[in-house]
Amino acid sequence: MTVQDIAGWDADLQALTEGLGWMFNRPEPKVTFGLMVRALLADVPKKNSWGLAEHAGLATPRPFEHLLDGAVWDADTLRDQVRDYVVAGLGSADAAVIADDTQAIKKGDKSVGVAPQHCGLTGQTENCQVMPMLTYATEAGHAFIDRELYLPASWTSDPDRCRTAGVPADREFATKPQLVQQMLARVLAANVVFGWFxxxxxYGRDPGLRAFCHDRAVTYVMAVPVDLPLVDARGQALCCKDILRDHVHRWERRSAGAGSKGHRLYDWAMHAVTVKEQPPAAGYGHTLLIRRSKDMRKHKGRPASYDIEYFLVHAPVATTLAAMVRAAGLRWKIEEDNKTGKDQLGMDAYQVRKWVSWHRHVTMCMLAQAFLAVTRAGRGKEAACRESEAAC
Structure with missing residues (x-):
């Protein structure tokens, strides 16, 4: 890394934020927008409005608060720009669009969408907001391209509460898989290039999301529960455990991608299956992909056994095991994005409570993360070019 590299990235960031200035009808929020994205990327201990403002050299956080709450601009327009920027920088026909939700633990009951609900951060019920997200992942890099805020029924059934938090009047209750459908529909409408969902x-347990993908011939690999409703050749009911127990398996040891300790190696097997009352798209088939740990694990109070996970694959009939395993391994990229978004970019450090402010803050964090991902990918390409030139 050189001084010239750092200067180049700084210029790229300025060009990116200034290039989005058309979203604002006044110069003040345009400038504040650039300052806030730059502050989100900086090493700021607390990325709330006060911490970001202090880093940006502002006397008070009021300019940032106005940007998030009072200024006139559309967070959904920025969302679409982030998506297009990520696809332009990382795009590949083999890309995976990945869905998962993350949580922000909050106090009180005023923050939009907050309620006692399951929190993946702690594995128990917490007072939190739940955010279904989409990541775009390729070998070059990965970053968020869409977001939604889940509103529990305790919110959507209370119009006054929603009105106070600025929730649009036409917003109705939607499950997390339904919100992912909406995000995936936007990806398809934008003609985003990708190979897998x-x-x-x-999400894999949800028949509505699976049907959405079947109707649109979306190739997917989704983890599924052991009781996924399947049928055999005679139309009799069976489940994933039946296939694991009753079939002869040809296990292949393959990597599900590199992790912090090297390649994540598992044994894999595949079997063609029929999903009850859910035919695949024309030219597609359903495959049950079984992942088994390399070694037996000891479990308290039980004999040692393999750790097993099941995936349902909806893909063109000729799709190979290697392609399925690669796609299943990419699913972990969204967990890395969740961690980066919170630990480095303050995606959950906001002090806002209303609908518009939440969407603006999270989408700006997505832009900051997209800049990091695309910049890293560019560094890789530049290094490859330098190595190629040296070899010549």
Missing amino acids: AADAG
Whole structure:
């Protein structure tokens, strides 16, 4: 890394934020927007409005608070710009669009969408907001491209509470898988290039999301529960455990991608299956992908056994095991994005309570993360070019 590299990235960031200045009808929020994105990327201990303002050299956080709450601009327009920027910088026909949700633990009951609900951060019920997200992942890098805020029924059934928090009047209750459908529909409408959609069992268990993908011939790999409703050749009911127990498996040891300790190696097997009352798209088939740990694990109070996870794959009939495993491995990229978004960019450090402010803050964090991902990908390309030139 050289001084010239740093100066170049600084110029790239300025060009990016200034290039989005058309979203604002006044010069003040345009300038504040650039300052805030730069502060989100900086090493600021607390990325609330006060911490960001102090880093930016502002006397008070009021300019940032006005940008998030009072200025005239559209966070959904920025969302679409972030998506297009990520795809332009990382785009690949083999890309995976990945869905998962993350949480922000909050106090009180005024923050939009907050309620006692399951929190993946702690594995228990917490007073939190739940944010379904989409990541775009390729070998070059990965970053968020869309977001939604889940509103529990305790919110959507209380019009006064929603009105106070600025929730649009036409916003109705939607499950987390339904919110992912909405985000995936936007990806398809924008003609984003990608090869796979991936999600964990919280989404793979949802028949509505699966049907959405079947109707649009979306290739997917989603983790599924053991009781996924399947049928055999005679139309009799069976489940994933039946296939694991009753079939002969050809296990292949393959990497699900590199982790912090090297390649994540598992044994994999695949079996063609029929999902009850859910036919695949024309030219597609359903495959149950079984992942088994390399070694037996000891479990308290039980004999040692393999750790097993099941994935349902909806893909063109000729799709190989290697392609399925690669796509299943990319699913972990969204967890890295969740961690980066919170630990480095303050995605959950906001002090806002209303609908518009929440969407603006989270979408600006997405832009900051997108800049990091695209910049890293550019560094990789530049290094490859330098190595190629040296070899010549």
